[in-house]
Amino acid sequence: MSAAPRCYEDMLASRREEFSNFMWASRHLKPQVAYQQERRALPQYHKDEVLKCPKIQELLETLSQQQNVAREVLEAQVKSILDEIGYNKKLKVIRWLGLALVKITKKICSGIYINRSAIVHVKAQMGDCPVIFVPSHRSYADFILMSLICFSEDMAIPAIAAGMDFHGMWGMGTMLRDTGAFFMRRTYNNDSLYWTTFKQYVYQLVTKGDLPIEFFIEGTRSRSNKSLMPKYGLILMILKAFFLSQVPDILFVPINISYERILEEKLFAFELLGVPKPKESTSGFFKSLSIMKEKYGAIYFDMAQPISAKQFFGAKFNKSGHNLQPIHQQEITEEEKKLIPELAHEIVLQQQKHCVITTFNLIAIVLHHNLFNEKSLMGVDDLCTQVLWLKKILEAVGAFVQTDDVRNSVFEALEVHKNIVRVDESGKVTLVWNQIVLDKANIGKLKAHNLSETTLTTCVPFIMLQLYINPVLHYLVDCAILVAILKQQALTPDELFGRYHFLRALLSQEFVTFSTREKMEFEVALENCLKLNLVAKNGDVYETGSDKKSQDVVSGCIDGFIFTYFVVCSVLLQSVDGVIDEKTILTRVQAEIEARLNEDNAFIHPYSLSLDTITNCLTTLSNEKILVKTRSKNSILYEINPAGVLSVKSKLEEFVAPSHSLQTKLESIQLHLKTKL
Amino acid sequence: MAGYKKLVHDQGKQKETAIYVNSTVPKNRLEVLKWNGWGYKDSKFIYDAEKKEVRFTGRRYPIGEVQLPLLVGWVTENFDADFSVSKPSQQIPPEDTFPKPRISDENLTKIANLGISYSTKGVERLVRAHGQTLHSIYTLRYSSFERIPDVVLWPTCHDDVIKLVRLADDNNMVIIPFGGGTAVSSAVDCPIMEHRTIISLDTSQMNRILWVDRENLVACCESGIIGQDLERELRKLGFTSGHEPDSYEFSSLGGWVATRASGMKKNTYGNIEDLLVHVKMVTPKGVLEKNCQVPRLSSGPDFNHVVMGSEGSLGVITEVVIKIRPLPACQKFGSIVFPDFESGLRCMREVAKQRCQPSSIRLMDNGQFALGMLLKPGSSYFGLILDGLKKFYVTKIRGFDVKKMCVMTLLFEGDEADIKVQEKKIYAIGATFGGMPAGQTNGERGYMLTFVIAYIRDLALEYEIVAESFETSVPWDRALVLCNNVKQCVAHECKSLGIDYFMINCRVTQTYDAGCVIYFYLAFNYRDVEDPVEVHHLIESKARDEIVACGGSISHHHGVGKIRKKWYPDTVSRVGVDLFLATKKELDPNNVFGVGNLVQAKL
Missing domain, CATH: 3.40.1130 (Glycerol-3-phosphate (1)-acyltransferase)
Known part of the structure; x- marks a missing residue:
């Protein structure tokens, strides 16, 4: 199926040119209906x-x-x-x-x-x-x-x-x-x-x-x-x-x-951590009119x-x-x-x-990688270079990336997202923390674990950044899984598919896919990985390819998710009587991750705290019959199959805290930033 | 005439009372009928290049010899037809071009010894090799049949048929019964893979009315009598059968029984299953019949229903006792226009609910309404549509949309007083659905066009337009959706096949307590289509799938034949198929009646 070239034009362009939009709004309409009926039906x-x-x-x-x-x-x-x-x-x-x-x-x-x-x-x-x-x-x-x-x-x-x-x-x-x-x-x-x-x-x-x-x-x-x-x-x-x-x-x-x-980016970041969403109200709507001041x-x-x-x-x-x-x-x-x-x-x-990847999506990935894996912050020039580099990778895996002139696009994107990313006095690109104001009324009613104020203020910018990485992930997830697996060891095609199948199925709620597509997606991803030197073929086996940086960027995209799934399994295994309610799981997982975040030398991605990820994990485990979900009046209960959970946990173990990259990560910027805050 | 054996009349006991009918269609059909199209040789639509108008020839129909000024413009516009280039039919093929008869000298001698008229002439065999499907007519006009019957026989009575069936059974030959040749299911077409000798058993010389029973109001007729002959003869005696399928000028009584025919006036007289009192069918195992001629019988499953719908695959129907009725004193037409199809359909449903249908009640959709108007002589198109109506009143005051309105046509029969009562009731129901009476002429024209419309395909083919119809029956609650979906389905298929100029419209032709009958007309320009017959088959097949999905049937009265076999097993269930095959095996173990309709018999 050959896709027609995608070409976007600004619907507002002619609205900006005309003297008054009134004529446009009151023009004669001849709308195309969906299903022409012999008799036109009115709402009543x-x-x-x-x-x-x-x-x-x-x-x-x-x-x-x-x-x-x-x-x-x-x-x-x-x-x-x-x-x-x-x-x-x-x-x-x-x-x-x-x-x-x-x-x-x-x-x-x-x-x-x-x-x-x-x-x-x-x-x-x-x-x-x-x-x-x-x-x-x-x-x-x-x-x-x-x-x-x-x-x-x-x-x-x-x-x-x-x-x-x-x-x-x-x-x-x-x-x-x-x-x-x-x-x-x-x-x-x-x-x-x-x-x-x-x-x-x-x-x-x-x-x-x-x-x-x-x-x-x-x-x-x-x-x-x-x-x-x-x-x-x-x-x-x-x-x-x-x-x-x-x-x-x-x-x-x-x-x-x-x-x-996204209009609701901040609300979403809070919601993912467990701060309840405000009830839709008209006054809330008028408050949101403050958006009028933003870009x-x-x-x-x-x-x-x-x-x-x-x-x-x-x-x-x-x-x-x-x-x-x-x-x-x-x-x-x-x-x-x-x-x-x-x-x-x-x-x-x-x-x-049909999604469009914007420059800021690329910036988010590049910055994310920089913050977690590299020793110093980037300058804007460096950012532009890497954005261009990443664009090619994404286009190679089939994404539609909308950037014309990279430098311009980067500056425009930074302007739009200046509440998340800024260029500091020394010309380095970094996250913005001081914009996070907590609404006291809401943080008292956290849905799961009572995260500390510090955790909330530290994590929200990371989570907001992740919101712009997430829409790109469905292009990268299959490659990321392959790279993550091959980073551990070289494998024959069958072994590779076996492990891919495990992770892909486990992440099937997280990165929506349909089981019948698995084999096909595996093959496409493998081909892409070979093309991008993420993976190489050595005789009968596949191993990681020559492009280490791409490997880190790509596989780094799913690290945080895998970590959460791992912690969920650990928490489930701690349950004494084999039955546990959802709220307890959410709370314990968040508590565990918050504790780890605060450990020295830890390099946990704050997005791991996302309740969304935790519930996705529970859903997948239930679908795979490792958990049995029952609803009672006010809670959801999970009955645990310990052997099943243990098996998932041990398979995930190798992907969590890989020893060989520990050292470099210990020196990463994130830790420095953390100590500064 | 050379090639025919002299007739030896049956000297049976019925001779004294029997009416020997002088048929409109002679033994040599081509004296009167077209060899490559519908109906009489002298009746056809022709394009007059000088006047740039279409005209219907001959005086047999009221539309004859009048100019139809609107048709050409409409066809040009709607079908992108080019009247300057025609695609004429080939001439009737010369004798030496027909497939040689596959019959051994030995068998031919045996046939000759039967004393039944026979012929192996190519043209006689060709004429009986087909019905009236698009496939057959297109083949006649532009190519040739692979397989035609090898010999034609004209038995003149039941006993002739018995002798012939026995001979075929003993000598491994195939018999395909042939009546009026109007089948639209490919039911009389020869199976291409049939290597045995195929005998075409033409029933046309078996067309006597053997007796008329005025007390019980029944008549016993031989199966070869054609509709118009039967009607004419009965009328002379002051009776009517009331059975009037659209093909009744040419189709035969035996054919009606074999396909489960339905007549236009079934509301008054009933369908063939209501009309039939007794039937004889000659099978290789003997004659299937009953020992009494009673109005109803509780005696196990009714084997009349094995005969009806057997489509020539179980035996030959030879004699039928049918009900007759005294001629009605009065006949009157009528019509009602509705603002849209749905209103008309709801009115039809209400009439059926109240069981006050006149002899015939039909509803044409907007497309058919417009088409009917085009076949009118006259000046302005708009004026014609609203002929007999007060145009201003209809469109402005009543607010009818010319592009949506549709018409119901009515035929009343009975005493004058009865008709008055009926009319009043129908028009009152019509009014509750927004309908308004539109006069007798509109109604009468509607029924007249029924017989003429069949001729239009021949003209269409000549100017590269395929035209064909198909029908179904459906429960009331699904009728409207079925009409809409089938039209959409056909439109969609046409577009995806690259056919830009096409027409699909429909009419509701019969009503029952539990549902109605819908007739679709499909036409398209085939200039850019390589194999119009195949493409048509594809479209009709998709349309039938849609019909079935919408809760409609495989057929209401055309039958299954060969072209609808695909849907037969699902229609009657696997058990049903096996039951039919078991019947077939019992009645015809050697597959003498190997015409291959309904299901492929593997015996």
Whole structure:
């Protein structure tokens, strides 16, 4: 599959040129709809149809008999549920919002760069069946940005699946609803009236709606700036219409939105450490208006080739499987459900493939390596050289890196991220610590271990830096694993794959992948490693290649993760009775890592404290049946298989604190910095 | 005529009462019918290069000899057709070009000794080598068949057939029964791999009405009688069978039974399974029949249903007792326009729910509606669409969109008073779904066009357009989605095959308590397509997959034949297939009826 050259143009460019954006915002719209229906359905029509449909009516009948409640009472409940869920569409609100957003983004962004030919390509395929926009989710800005781009590019603004947390925000909930948001409760429970109504509403939008539908397959904003494991709930509800043949096809459009700087970077860094996220509130929103004073650089928006459900699933399911009952009583079958993860993963993969690596991502990796492995800080010239060097490596493994003139780009990136990285008086590039102000109210309520204030202030800048390394890692993780393994010893291809398989599977939550891709990704990574001299072939065995620096940079990217997994295993093995609740694990792991951080001569990456990493580890171990997860009322319990945990731990041991590099690391800058603080 | 043996009439006991029908289609079919297309030789659409107009020739149909000024422009625009270049059919092949009959002298002698008229002439064999699929017509026009029957026989009665089947069974020959030759399932096509002698058993000379029973209102007919002959003869006696499939001018009673046919007026008279009271089928094991002619029978599984739908693969249907009805006093057409297809469909459903269907009720989608209007003589396109309506009222006051509206056509039969009541009821239901009456002429034209539309494919092929139809039956709750999805599916396939000019539209042609029948019309410009037949097959195949996925059937009345075999096992289950094969093995152990329809018999 040859990829078309990716070319981004600034959507705001013409907005900056025109005298007034008002004319633009109030222009005549001819939006391309997703699924041209013979009858155009308005928001209220959808709600009415859901209420009238046989599925809901039959449920009302049953519940009314079971609970001995008058049918009218239940019907009123459904109505109010529908009012809670249902989207609205007010063109006036959309226009004003469009205008306001253009004004804001013109001020705080250097540009909103869109791949217009990709958008034109998608638009050309719209009209004949439901179209589902599936953007990556890195920021709240994703919501409004999607709608802004649709408004600007004359695509129908989608009906957007939003979490109920927005619903509660005064004014905000209504505004989002008026621009097409529909709301979904987050808690899963047995409220069959609610969930049947919600599912039916989605089904209605898919089958009878003409708007695109937008949802976040990752389920929530990724705090780590990495892709999250896809969730299957909403995509299943959407695909029901396809498996029941109630629509000709469904097109899924994976969308990547890459931010040069994420609005919520600081909040995320805190959240990863366990400082709870503030509840969404309108006052919080106004506080966040302080962002108006800051610069956020560029935003990149790209749409992948739409994935047709019909083509994707092909002949994999029995097409007449739903023919023998009334259509409204049909549900998706277990066989059909099993097909969904592969599609969900494909969507996430395409989101990743369409991400744009910015200069600051490269700076972050280079600086990270410098701080952890080298003896002195770099100057800007050195930084530029290394950024250029790293760019070539990343391009070799398939990343799309957006840098034109390196020096310029570096300076621009440093300007945008001056809250994290600065050039000090002596011209050296270093992290910024003094920006971290702790909110006393929140640090009292840490989710897991009560990290000390010093730990928090020291760690947050590192974690913020890691947030910009993380989106690059899916390009590097396979190579990093191979290098990390071969650093220990030379191996035959089969041995190498065996060990690769262990680590890759262990990190499959961390760096999202789908098991069927493993062998292929192994081979591609090996080829890339050989090409980049990370790995060399010596007779029958593979060993590390000639480029030591690249090896350190690449494998250094996953060190911190492996360390956390190792500590998690240690903590699990300390458990006496073999059952341990999640909160205790999180607390103990963080406590252990904090203690190690404070030891002299330790070189622990602060990102190891990330609760995200710890929970990923627990999830993987549960998936591999090494832990058995059970939910009780207020906690999650894990039953431990000690032999299994021990086996993972001992396999990880060799990757943790490798003796041969200890000496150099002891002298690294990080330690110096630590003592200074 | 040379090549024919003299007829020896059956001297049976029925001779006195039997009506010897003088058929519209003679024994030598080509005297009246086209050899390479649909219907009568004198009736066809032709392009008049001077006037740059299309016209329908002959006076057999009301549309005959009138100019159709709109068609050319529309076809040019919608199909990018070029009327300056035609792709004419080849001439009828000379006698020496046909495949030599594969028959031993010994067997030929045996056949001659039967005393049944036969022929080994190439053209007679060619004419009986095909039905009316696109594949067959395209082959006739532009290439040749690999396998055609080796000998044609014209039995004149049930006993002739018995003798012939016995002979074939004893001498390892194959019999393919041939009726009107209108199959659209490739059911009469010869299997290419068949190396045995293939006998085409033409039933056309077995076309007597053996008796009419006025008390019980049934008539016993030989299976070769064609629809229009049957109807004409019964009308003379004041009766009608009421069975009117779109092909009824040419298709035969035996063919109807063998494919499970359905007629336009089934709401009043029933489908073939409702009309059939008794049937005789000659098999190698003997004659399958019953000992009584009763209205209903509780006596184990009904073997009539082994005969119906057997598609020539179990035996030959020779005599059928069918119900007849007194001719209705009155016939009246009607039509209702709806703002969109969904409204029309919901109205159809309501009519079916109330079981107040008139003899025929059909709903054409917007595409078919427009197409029907194009076959009208007249001046302006817009004026035509709204012919018989107050255009201003419909589009401005009622707000109908010309690009969305669709029309329901109605045919009422019965006493004048009954019809009045029926009309009132239907129009009232129509009104609740936003429909408004659109006059008798629109309805009448709709039904007239049913018979004419079949002729249009021949003209289309000449100007590099493929046109074909396919049908299905579907439960009510899935009908609308099926129509939409199939149209989308076809559009998608066409586009991905690089076909820019195509048309797909549909009509609902029958209603039942539990569902309805949908007929699709597909056409595309094949100028840039290497093998239009293959491409068409591909598209139709995808469309059928979509139909099945949407809960529709393999066929409502066209049958399975050879072109829909792929979907047969899933339709009837593996056990069903084995049951059929077991039946086949019992009735026809030597596979005399090796026509290869439904499933490939491995005996």
